[in-house]
Amino acid sequence: MSVVKSDLIKELAKNYPNFLRKDLVKTLDILIYELKEALKRNERVELRDIITIETRVQRARVSRNPKTNEKVNTPEKKAILFKSSKEWLKKINEKE
Numbered sequence: 001m002s003v004v005k006s007d008l009i010k011e012l013a014k015n016y017p018n019f020l021r022k023d024l025v026k027t028l029d030i031l032i033y034e035l036k037e038a039l040k041r042n043e044r045v046e047l048r049d050i051i052t053i054e055t056r057v058q059r060a061r062v063s064r065n066p067k068t069n070e071k072v073n074t075p076e077k078k079a080i081l082f083k084s085s086k087e088w089l090k091k092i093n094e095k096e
């Protein structure tokens with residue numbers, strides 16, 4: 001299941017009726033912006049007891065095209081590592 005920003009705003013507005021919708025939108029925009037900028041700076045983002053997000057560098061390598069079996073140089077790139085906390089994994093996997 002994917003989460004759409006507008007659905008997230010609706011859910012937040014429903015749970016926190018005393019906040020203005022535009023304030024919730026601005027807060028979520030700031031949160032997403034700061035998360036993105038921290039990952040660009042190769043910093044680790046940790047929301048305690050929820051998730052950890054960090055970047056890892058995949059080194060340059062020689063790979064191959066599976067269709068033609070031709071060797072291709074793959075440049076160095078960053079990948080995002082997302083790790084959920086043990087508590088959240090336990091809650092997600094609980095039987096209802």
